[in-house]
Amino acid sequence: MSSDSVKVAVRVRPFNQREKNANSKLVISMRGNATTITNPQNGETKTFAFDHSYWSHDGFKENETGVYIKEKESYADQRQVYNDLGQGVLDNAWQGYNAALFAYGQTGSGKSYSMVGYGPNKGIVPITCDELFKAIDKNTDKKKQMQVTFSMLEIYNEQVRDLLTPAKQQQKGGLKVRQHPKSGFYVDGLKSVPVRSYNEIERLMDQGTLSRTTAATNMNATSSRSHMVITIRFKQLYMNELGESTTKTSEVSLVDLAGSERADSTGAEGDRLKEGAAINQSLSTLGNVISALADLAMGKKKVMVPYRDSVLTKLLQSALGGNSRTIMIAALSPAAINYDETLSTLRYADRAKKIQNKAVINESPTERLIRELKEENNKLLAMLKAQGTGVKAVVKTEELERLLQENERQMQEAQLSWEQRLEEARKEWEKSHAQELHPEDLTWQHFPYLRNVNEDPHLSGVVKYALQNKEYVIGKPGNGVSIELHGLGIQPHHAVMCNTGQKVLIRPAVQQAKLLVNGVPLQKERTLTHLDRIMLGSSSLFLYVGFPSERAQHENLEQYDFEFFQTEFAEESGFHTNSLLTPREGHHDPNEDKSAMMMVLHEYMNLLPKIEEAKVMSQEMQKGVSFEPEVKNLAAHDEVGRDMKKEVIVKVTNEKTKQVWVWSKAKFINRKFLIEDMYTKWCNGESIAIDRHHDPFWDPVEDVFLGSCHLWLQSLAYKIETNDQLDIIDHHGREEAMIHIKMLPCDHTGKVLSDDSLVLDPAELIGHPLDFVFVIDHCMGVKWVRGNNLARGVYCGFRFFGQPDLITTKTMWGNSNAKFHFKKHFSIEKVTPEFHDYLQTHAIIIELWGTQVDPDSGSASSRPSSGSLADHTDEDPEVAELRRVLKRQTEECDHLRAAYQKAKKENFKLKQQVERHKNALELQKLDHQETIPHPVNSRVAHLQRDQHGGSHDSINSNSSTGSSHEPPPPKHPSTSLDAEIAKGLKVFFKDVRHVQRGLKNVKELGTTNSSADNGNVKSLFEEQQKALHDIDEQLNAAVSALKVTVTSVIKKKKQQTDPS
């Protein structure tokens, strides 16, 4: 008996295309057996030592047969990995040890590449099998017999599926895992196919991969959530020195684990259903088992190893901490974007290397084996007889009978001649796979064909449907269907394809069938061109490969991968690059921007197919909930408007009640797992009835962020009043509503100050009090309450100077013109330098929130900020109804009051207009004298003499359009200075027109490029980005120039009026 630690290797893959496009930073380095990871944010490093650290990131090239070969000494190729790890497994098997090898890492990190390999770059599993048979073939000892059996299974959602059993013969709910008192856990009914050559294993592996690809539910992401376990049993029968017939057995388990990634746990923590989501029971239990075993190895006492908590750990019990020599290969992504995941993989691997196993050679005389089995059998039979009749006894009897069966199977296996078993297996293969799609079917070489594309590159190109000269109906298995698909959103008859001999045609079979060719929905028949991309439903993707005459010699079909399809789909369905732009571009590092853009683009693309799937699952299960991706612009919530970060969020709509929720990406991913589980159940015909508190489609109603605007505080620093109408912009950059806001400097009693209180240098404020009244008057044209929907309301919220509480207006229900008449007096006792800076650089963000009534409880949705606001969610429906009535009444009153105010104002305005008209005429006269055209619409700055005859001039700055508060024009304009200002304004307006043209061009960039090819979204971004950057600079320059003019005029004026 020997005690061995689990051997651990890590391997880092090359950058993929997307990472190259994004100019990803490399965060992994290796020296000898040590691997170092660098935190891209702060440069901190962490180093881990392993048995092997494999550098497969660069330093290689592809030879003419497609094999990656070393260019630099540092590069570790497939052969090297096999020599270090696979060879050891094989040696162990010969000696009669059990062995296990598993690959751990996030999806796309290279697990399958190391384990199984791609094309000519064969991985550990095929090389090991190949070498095993090479060694067997070398055996010349006639008395020695060697037997190999092969099995392949998948664990998905705690269900075991035999990948070598044809789909039609598979048991619903999967195979059961049972425990045998002597041999431990086993899968009841799993096929273990005797094989005599490597070719046969290869054929079985192809069959298993095909079975994985066409798995019943056919969601693209299934493979990343499932574990694949291949078991090779190697038995050697020979005479030992005593002349006894001896059996030496070894079981080799090769495990390609599910992707280790999780929904970002910080984000999903807020989810009501976070606890309910055992996203991958087997994977999390594996982590717990490894931790417990590591603790045991470190000398900790009384540690419970939770093998029984999951299917995977039951099956791997002996590989982990038992009778096995075990190797773990941890696959690493090199890119900065995956830093967190990669670090967690390294930590996992670090823990695993502490585990100690006790491997023994499984060798015993064959007769003894049979004798023991017989004895065991007799014991079982005796126990069976002794069983009573109670309920407990019946269960026990069933279990005993099963054990008996298993024993008998083992005995039969031991006694049946190997040749007989092989012959049986051959017959069965022919019988069960007669009507199945054969991986070795080569008709596609002579005809146009469809080639499947899966999210997992390992499952792409596995299914090929040759299109011979006839018509094909594609659809759900059933009547008249020639190409059967199980995918999401597939109609019973979905599409019809026809090969006329000269060309191949495709059309949707029914109107509601979702059929896209090259990202464009297809309504009528069209001819396919070689390498067209076809999407059926939401997850069945195919590449059309044309007639042999159309194909080029070395075509790289792999480039049309899942990502290619999704990018194309996103582009064609109008992925708004505009929505990724920031409302106000500050000064920033353009490089930082680019990576932020790529990041969000990547997230968006990643989420899009998942959202599509969730949508269809909801449709099929008639949940009536739809999902839509959105990009959240953090600048919309950033008081300095410079946060360039964007987040992808998911808008969820109940189609019946029209309620809306906004889910974070993490929450969506969490829910998607639960939805998938529910869908799997539904597909298996199980009940999906669930109380709504556990329903992943349901949430209590909540308020929805509609949009925001920035009200810059700078004018307050000059004690200039603001009276503006601003656009409320949603996350897509679209206008949600228009808001009328005022910010009026006042005295401590709240009396609004006149213009002479203006300060020329904001620094003068320091040390003095500052008071102002903040008014949110009304919002116009709110889209959320379109059609004056009575079940919806709006309110505004904002924060001031870092105060934690959101200050909110009252909620206005059922009116798209919401009259808040909100007024608040802010009183700052003493302006500090800090506050002075705050005024100069910050804005108040006014957020518009939508609120909605929950039809079930009748109460309103809850406001997102806790604390100051009452939460009405648990209110009695009757009270809620009364409250709504009261609200409407109050509103009616408001309405009347407002109408009265309006009439009063109008009257006043008319008076003003008359006066203004008079003054304008006067001004025109003066302009003619100066021969400088007076700028039209000069709403940026008015210079005016103080009306009260004081000694100061004041500036009134209105930075936005449509200001209703126009100051009276100057009575005694100082002509030469006015001319100077006018000149400055003229230049400014010229610049602004220039900027406007620029902006128009940017807008057009997005629309004229609709025919963009794949990958153009990115270049479009960059173009827009650059254009916006330029515009920003132009604007800044224009504003500074104007500022200089205005300041100089003010100074001069001051000198004129103040002769001292």
Ligand SMILES: Nc1ncnc2c1ncn2[C@@H]1O[C@H](COP(=O)(O)OP(=O)(O)O)[C@@H](O)[C@H]1O
């Ligand atoms: N060592 C490597 N050398 C070259 N390409 C690799 C390597 N490891 C992974 N890849 C590529 O990266 C992609 C994802 O790898 P894969 O093994 O499918 O990841 P996983 O199984 O972990 O999801 C595949 O296209 C694969 O060819």
Ligand SMILES: [Mg+2]
């Ligand atoms: Mg894989």
